[in-house]
Amino acid sequence: MEIELKPASNYERKIFYREEWDVKDVPDFVMDSLTSREFGFDHFGQGPNDRYKTFQDALRLKRFIKAKQPFASYCSVAYYDNPKQRKGWQKSELVFDVDAKDIPIRTCDCKEGEVCDICLNQAKEIVLMIRDVLKGEMGLKNINMVYSGRGYHVRVIDDNVMEASSELRGQIVQYVIGAKQPDLTNSLGFTNLQHFIIPFGYSKNFTKWSKYTILHLTKDSKLDNVNKKLLNDVIKHRDVLKDDLWGAFRADVGPRRFEKVMAAVSRINMNITDTKVSIDLKRILRLPSTLHSKVSMKSTLIKNIETFDPFDDAVPNFVFERK
Amino acid sequence: MIKTPYINPFSNDAKEIVSRLGQVDTLDKRNDSLMVIVNHTRGQNLNDPHTLPETLKGLALARFEWFLFRKTSETQEKKYEYLFNPEIYEYDVVSFYLLCQAVAIKFGPDSHEAKMVLDCEEEIISQRLEILKAEPNDFQSSFLRKALNQLIDTNNIYWTDLKEVLDLGKLDINELLLSNGRLVLEYEDFIAEYGDLIHNRDPRTMYEVTAGVRIKSKLLLGLIRLYTKQYIETVYEMSKRMVEPNQILLDLADDIKEAQQKAQSLKYGVAGSSNYIDDKPINYELEAFPPCVRKCMDGIKSGGRNDAIVLFLTPFVSYSRLCPGIFSRQEQNIKISDVDPSLDITLNEIIPMIYDAAESCSPPLFKDQPQEKININSKLGFGLHSELKLDNEGETHWYTPMSCEKIKLHMPHLCTPSIDCKKIGNPLTFYNRKRRLMKKDNENRQVEENGD
Ligand code: SF4
Ligand SMILES: [Zn+2]
Numbered sequence: 001m002e003i004e005l006k007p008a009s010n011y012e013r014k015i016f017y018r019e020e021w022d023v024k025d026v027p028d029f030v031m032d033s034l035t036s037r038e039f040g041f042d043h044f045g046q047g048p049n050d051r052y053k054t055f056q057d058a059l060r061l062k063r064f065i066k067a068k069q070p071f072a073s074y075c076s077v078a079y080y081d082n083p084k085q086r087k088g089w090q091k092s093e094l095v096f097d098v099d100a101k102d103i104p105i106r107t108c109d110c111k112e113g114e115v116c117d118i119c120l121n122q123a124k125e126i127v128l129m130i131r132d133v134l135k136g137e138m139g140l141k142n143i144n145m146v147y148s149g150r151g152y153h154v155r156v157i158d159d160n161v162m163e164a165s166s167e168l169r170g171q172i173v174q175y176v177i178g179a180k181q182p183d184l185t186n187s188l189g190f191t192n193l194q195h196f197i198i199p200f201g202y203s204k205n206f207t208k209w210s211k212y213t214i215l216h217l218t219k220d221s222k223l224d225n226v227n228k229k230l231l232n233d234v235i236k237h238r239d240v241l242k243d244d245l246w247g248a249f250r251a252d253v254g255p256r257r258f259e260k261v262m263a264a265v266s267r268i269n270m271n272i273t274d275t276k277v278s279i280d281l282k283r284i285l286r287l288p289s290t291l292h293s294k295v296s297m298k299s300t301l302i303k304n305i306e307t308f309d310p311f312d313d314a315v316p317n318f319v320f321e322r323k
Numbered sequence: 324m325i326k327t328p329y330i331n332p333f334s335n336d337a338k339e340i341v342s343r344l345g346q347v348d349t350l351d352k353r354n355d356s357l358m359v360i361v362n363h364t365r366g367q368n369l370n371d372p373h374t375l376p377e378t379l380k381g382l383a384l385a386r387f388e389w390f391l392f393r394k395t396s397e398t399q400e401k402k403y404e405y406l407f408n409p410e411i412y413e414y415d416v417v418s419f420y421l422l423c424q425a426v427a428i429k430f431g432p433d434s435h436e437a438k439m440v441l442d443c444e445e446e447i448i449s450q451r452l453e454i455l456k457a458e459p460n461d462f463q464s465s466f467l468r469k470a471l472n473q474l475i476d477t478n479n480i481y482w483t484d485l486k487e488v489l490d491l492g493k494l495d496i497n498e499l500l501l502s503n504g505r506l507v508l509e510y511e512d513f514i515a516e517y518g519d520l521i522h523n524r525d526p527r528t529m530y531e532v533t534a535g536v537r538i539k540s541k542l543l544l545g546l547i548r549l550y551t552k553q554y555i556e557t558v559y560e561m562s563k564r565m566v567e568p569n570q571i572l573l574d575l576a577d578d579i580k581e582a583q584q585k586a587q588s589l590k591y592g593v594a595g596s597s598n599y600i601d602d603k604p605i606n607y608e609l610e611a612f613p614p615c616v617r618k619c620m621d622g623i624k625s626g627g628r629n630d631a632i633v634l635f636l637t638p639f640v641s642y643s644r645l646c647p648g649i650f651s652r653q654e655q656n657i658k659i660s661d662v663d664p665s666l667d668i669t670l671n672e673i674i675p676m677i678y679d680a681a682e683s684c685s686p687p688l689f690k691d692q693p694q695e696k697i698n699i700n701s702k703l704g705f706g707l708h709s710e711l712k713l714d715n716e717g718e719t720h721w722y723t724p725m726s727c728e729k730i731k732l733h734m735p736h737l738c739t740p741s742i743d744c745k746k747i748g749n750p751l752t753f754y755n756r757k758r759r760l761m762k763k764d765n766e767n768r769q770v771e772e773n774g775d
Binding site: 180182198275 | 482483486490495497498499500502503504505516517520521524529531533656691693694697698701708709718720
């Protein structure tokens with residue numbers, strides 16, 4: 001079934017909160033720390049300006065949401081001693097925000113601000129890659145994936161990382177999404193060491209993301225310092241990367257131009273997730289289980305990301321009743 | 324034979340030395356065996372015997388002076404050659420602690436002086452590690468292993484245990500080899516972890532290129548910096564409860580201050596001049612700023628503080644000072660260091676102007692959103708780091724000022740056009756045009772005045 005991503009009417013919102021929304025669908029990782037979190041609400045679709053809200057228990061949260069039927073609901077990634085004043089910061093989830101509308105290498109025909117199943121699927125591929133790095137190399141636990149309504153949030157609730165500063169989060173993000181060209185200068189006299197020769201560590205990660213980015217470039221992609229001719233050549237020669245033949249790709253493009261391309265690619269990688277969100281210790285993020293009214297989708301905690309399909313699992317009932 | 328305290332002042336034997344040699348009353352007494360070591364250091368410049376340290380306190384000051392003046396000339400360097408004679412290790416360790424205590428008691432852990440002591444220690448140890456490179460790789464590797472294992476277990480350490488070291492920003496997480504959160508630091512672990520992946524290449528070389536001595540050194544330097552910082556904090560806390568600080572430490576602190584002032588006047592002695600070519604830095608002409616920028620500089624009182632300061636003001640304030648002609652240049656992809664190589668203007672004028680505006684917002688922007696400092700650095704092209712450093716330049720892009728159209732769309736409250744806004748499409752163009760007009764005006768007025 002073809003689902004149209006259009007705004008929910010006030011009536012539909014009312015129906016959703018009255019009949020469908022259940023406080024039990026709010027993830028445990030929020031409920032377990034409910035009293036330490038700040039909540040924020042957007043009642044009229046003008047941004048979350050009702051902030052500094054707190055709830056003592058599930059019942060009160062339920063009553064509030066059922067009564068107000070908010071346009072959008074958020075809760076802090078931060079835990080506070082005193083969330084009502086955002087004081088006494090204890091720790092924050094480590095989050096990655098991949099919004100399908102902001103992916104710099106979309107291959108679909110979406111206009112600015114739009115999303116479709118193609119770019120949503122790309123967002124899913126991206127969060128899967130993010131999860132793999134967090135789990136594998138970084139060894140982090142309790143990684144939650146949430147469908148946000150127009151993309152995905154990765155929310156890490158692992159005490160080993162929750163006290164990390166903004167600065168360190170910046171480093172982590174750059175590592176996880178391959179946003180920095182590896183520094184391969186060395187004192188051993190290897191002048192021509194390439195990241196793709198090294199099958200482990202950050203170089204491997206950078207190579208993996210760069211492959212993804214290059215394979216998703218289109219002739220309209222914008223790369224710093226890369227002109228149309230070079231972009232077309234990259235697209236022409238990139239197929240060998242499917243077999244990881246980086247040496248051949250570099251030779252085809254030319255070593256100096258390859259260097260230019262990789263510098264630009266690392267900057268694109270940087271924009272694959274919204275880094276602002278990841279380094280902000282006091283962000284509020286959409287509360288899973290609630291409605292994204294602009295697109296009529298449910299923000300949903302994902303049980304099995306491999307099989308998750310937003311058009312099956314995150315569509316509120318009222319959408320099916322639309323004529 | 325090089326002893327570990329020479330490289331790591333926090334090793335166990337270093338602590339033993341301090342309790343043995345660190346008696347307060349000996350610190351400013353003439354120390355003959357120290358002087359013997361100094362005088363017998365190979366390559367030591369002995370021309371000014373009175374500048375050579377005779378006491379442990381003198382040695383502490385000498386360490387600091389080396390750091391301040393080492394770059395001024397070749398001979399200066401040879402003046403402190405004894406600092407790189409491994410035999411000095413015992414006195415060196417004691418003087419290191421002295422230095423830390425003096426700045427902790429007099430200036431506190433957040434002072435500029437404390438930061439300089441951290442930098443100084445890092446430089447000295449780096450230099451010593453550099454000299455160590457003359458030794459065979461095996462020796463270096465096992466020496467570092469020994470030095471590190473006084474602080475951590477190099478076979479079993481997780482990156483999450485090193486958060487504070489990473490926070491210092493000297494060692495980046497992407498330089499570490501990680502497997503399930505654990506650092507792969509020693510060769511045997513490297514082979515166990517990645518041996519199967521390496522074909523047709525020498526594994527030892529692969530190890531040295533991607534980890535090896537280089538990363539061990541960096542990690543050691545990072546740990547020493549962290550421990551030094553924590554030590555200074557501890558001493559400071561204790562000193563608050565102390566009745567009478569030791570006079571020797573206070574004297575040393577005064578000497579430090581004096582040396583530092585001397586270094587500063589050497590550095591800023593020559594005043595810079597600016598010229599008026601527009602793809603080079605030019606001084607601000609605040610009267611030529613467009614209404615939107617002025618409004619933003621007064622601080623944002625309602626919502627939208629972040630975007631106004633980070634996305635709008637930061638590019639404008641940086642380009643208008645460093646390269647106002649950016650839009651008429653062929654090559655628009657420039658870095659700040661292309662026009663401000665030392666970052667002096669950036670750090671002393673641009674950042675303060677942005678921070679002032681941020682401070683004037685209500686509530687002050689950094690009060691609840693300190694991470695915006697990082698975002699500002701990132702928009703200036705220096706990556707996602709809280710400290711603005713040349714090393715990180717290029718990780719992000721130096722954002723150009725956004726067009727009036729975009730401003731009207733995203734931050735409508737900022738745009739209150741004046742008549743001069745009619746002919747332009749970007750606040751920076753407004754600025755350039757207005758400056759030209761003002762100059763003309765000025766000349767006309769002068770002609771009029773002189774014409775009479
Ligand atoms: S028209 Fe442009 S320059 Fe003038 S106030 Fe508006 S945004 Fe600023
Ligand atoms: Zn799309």
